[in-house]
Amino acid sequence: MAKLSEQEIEAALKRLSGWKLENGTLVKEFKFSDFAESVRFLTRVQPVADSLDHHPDVCIYYNRVVVHLTTHDEGGITQLDVKLAEKLDDLAKLH
Template sequence: MKKLSEEEIKQRLSTLNNWKYENNKLTKEFKFNNFDDSVNFLKLIQPTADALDHHPDVCIYYNRVIIELTTHDLGGISDLDFELAEKIDELSTHVKS
């Protein structure tokens, strides 16, 4: 696994839905109806993150969940971050709102 260049990140970012690249991380805010939905969203992410052995940094603010992805071992963004971002987007559609 290699750290992606700034150019590679910008190209790949266009394939994601509303993710941002800032402070060497892929970041996205998800909004749900309530705190329960936010927690359930994280419960959906957990098995996928464990399977990939790649875990996001997460902040919950009641009905908002902020996800940050980076590959700490590489000090930047890798293919794994993009793979997990795609899976997280897919999982977000399964939260009952």
Template sequence: MEKLSDQEVRARLSNLPGWALVNGKLRKEFTFSDFDGSVEFIRKVAPIADSMDHHPDVCVYYNKVIVELYTHDAGGLTDLDFRLAERLNSLGS
């Protein structure tokens, strides 16, 4: 997987609602009404990440989940990160 240029990242990020570039990673905070909502979201994320063989860093709080995406093998952001972000956005929050 090839690392995207800074220009490509900025262009693609502009079409990805709710995501930001933080320390070189794609980052989004998904909010829920309670802990069960956060856990249910993670249950939906896992099979998507497994099917893409691309696993995000996640931090689960009572009513929110922070997701960070980065392709370690490429040393930066790739198409795979953006495709996974798009799929996660389709889950809603």
């Protein structure tokens, strides 16, 4: 899968809610009420990431999860990262 151009990334960011470009990755901080809810979010992320064979870099804190998306094999952001970002936004709405 090919790396997206800067223009394609900018267009994707306009469609995505709360995502930003940081050091060549798509980044979003998801906020939750407590640690248990943060962990539940990650348990919902795991099967989705596995189904796409595309796994995010995550940092989990007490009531927030920070997600970084990039396609390491391509050396940047691809459409797969955008697709996973959209799916993570949908999962976050379920909490």
